[in-house]
Amino acid sequence: MVNGQLTKHKIPLYLRKPIYYAYDQRSGYKGEPISFTEIEIDLIIPERVFLNPKSSDEFEKWKQNIT
Secondary structure: OEOOEOOOOOOOHHHHHHHHHHOOOEOOOOOOEOOHHHOOOOOOOOOHHHHOOOOOOHHHHHHHHHO
């Protein structure tokens, strides 16, 4: 995110593959099986936002910026 705007960076293969397998080779939205070539990763939210937020509403701020 740059200046409050999402940027379009391609997520590298070494990150996409583990995410694909973590979701059991299924769509994160519908849960249907998909091939690796079909995956599209829209957003990665840092784990820190959940485990150690800087403020009580940090996740809500993330959600506002992506919708």
